[in-house]
Amino acid sequence: MFNIRKKTMLTQVLFLLLALPVVSWAGGGATGFIDAGTFALVIEVGLVLGAIFLGWIVKHKMGITIPKLLQAPILYILAYINFRVILQPPIPFSLLAMYMGVCTLVILCYCTITTESWEAFSGPIASMLRDDHTKAKMSRYATFLILPGLIAAQTYNTMLPKFGEPIELRTVHPAPPASINVHKKLVTLQTAENPFRVGDDGEYLKVGDESKYFGGNSWTGDVPRFLQEVREGGVVFFGTAGCFFCHGDNLDGRGPFSFAFNPIPANFADPGTIAQLQETFVFWRVAKGGPDLSREAFPWASAMPPWEKHLTTNEIWKVIVFEYWHTGFFPRTWG
Numbered sequence: 001m002f003n004i005r006k007k008t009m010l011t012q013v014l015f016l017l018l019a020l021p022v023v024s025w026a027g028g029g030a031t032g033f034i035d036a037g038t039f040a041l042v043i044e045v046g047l048v049l050g051a052i053f054l055g056w057i058v059k060h061k062m063g064i065t066i067p068k069l070l071q072a073p074i075l076y077i078l079a080y081i082n083f084r085v086i087l088q089p090p091i092p093f094s095l096l097a098m099y100m101g102v103c104t105l106v107i108l109c110y111c112t113i114t115t116e117s118w119e120a121f122s123g124p125i126a127s128m129l130r131d132d133h134t135k136a137k138m139s140r141y142a143t144f145l146i147l148p149g150l151i152a153a154q155t156y157n158t159m160l161p162k163f164g165e166p167i168e169l170r171t172v173h174p175a176p177p178a179s180i181n182v183h184k185k186l187v188t189l190q191t192a193e194n195p196f197r198v199g200d201d202g203e204y205l206k207v208g209d210e211s212k213y214f215g216g217n218s219w220t221g222d223v224p225r226f227l228q229e230v231r232e233g234g235v236v237f238f239g240t241a242g243c244f245f246c247h248g249d250n251l252d253g254r255g256p257f258s259f260a261f262n263p264i265p266a267n268f269a270d271p272g273t274i275a276q277l278q279e280t281f282v283f284w285r286v287a288k289g290g291p292d293l294s295r296e297a298f299p300w301a302s303a304m305p306p307w308e309k310h311l312t313t314n315e316i317w318k319v320i321v322f323e324y325w326h327t328g329f330f331p332r333t334w335g
């Protein structure tokens with residue numbers, strides 16, 4: 001046919017097939033011309049054909065015959081690399097075990113399918129076990145040293161006791177101290193009140209009464225006193241302190257930094273955090289942060305900074321007003 005020898009033609013066809021993934025990568029995968037699944041399939045087919053082509057060149061063009069006993073592990077390792085690294089998306093271990101099981105069967109069939117192939121496969125093993133020449137002897141020694149060695153290492157590894165991390169039983173809200181010292185002033189947690197929880201008349205606002213300010217716009221010109229404090233607390237949250245980096249724009253604990261920490265920053269929108277706490281407890285937590293957590297809360301590696309080092313007492317009380325207002329929760333009271 002066109003005076004081209006059969007072998008050359010076969011080479012060309014295989015070469016074209018090998019070039020397929022490269023071309024499709026350049027023209028498709030990289031530019032999104034074909035979808036990722038098809039692209040992966042083409043790569044896969046190309047690789048298998050490429051491997052067959054390579055084997056064919058090694059055998060027929062270069063005249064090298066790889067012994068059956070070597071072919072089997074090579075095929076096995078190639079299959080493993082293919083399933084483990086090349087195949088996309090990555091497959092779970094159970095599937096990998098199944099695929100490798102099938103590969104083992106296929107390779108066994110391939111090695112034992114004819115009497116000749118079985119002899120080619122088992123011949124070297126029998127020779128290693130039986131023959132008397134030095135080469136066989138040396139490989140006999142090597143095998144019987146290496147094999148038990150590997151098994152011993154494996155046994156040692158499985159028997160070696162493993163020390164995992166202990167399960168952390170955390171007390172999320174440990175008992176607070178009776179009083180704390182913030183900026184040289186003693187704050188008794190049982191009796192202290194948030195000085196910025198004030199109504200229009202400047203009087204202390206009973207917990208629950210602030211609901212009339214919920215949903216109000218703290219940025220309009222004529223804002224009630226309480227909403228002014230909320231606004232200033234917001235400035236602390238988003239500006240001065242930048243609590244939102246950890247606790248999130250929506251106070252849901254999903255700030256851009258939050259994913260780096262364990263324990264994760266508290267989610268104030270969850271009824272399990274500030275909604276469960278007295279304002280003074282929150283004041284203690286904000287002022288003293290992670291470093292002041294009691295033994296009970298061990299082993300915490302809390303990233304919560306001790307804000308007394310960066311904020312004034314007033315700023316801390318205001319940011320607390322803001323957090324409750326924003327989430328719509330009321331602090332717990334002593335009564």
Ligand code: HEC
Binds near residue numbers: 290
């Ligand atoms: C570096 C990240 C980070 C920043 C910034 C940060 N926090 Fe925290 N915060 C945490 C983490 C982590 C926790 C959870 C662990 C803990 O309770 O100590 C937490 C816990 C808290 C708690 C305790 C909630 C509870 O249920 O016990 C409060 C209140 C709090 N933060 C308020 C604030 C305020 C107010 C600011 C800004 C002035 C702020 N945080 C800034 C990381 C941060």
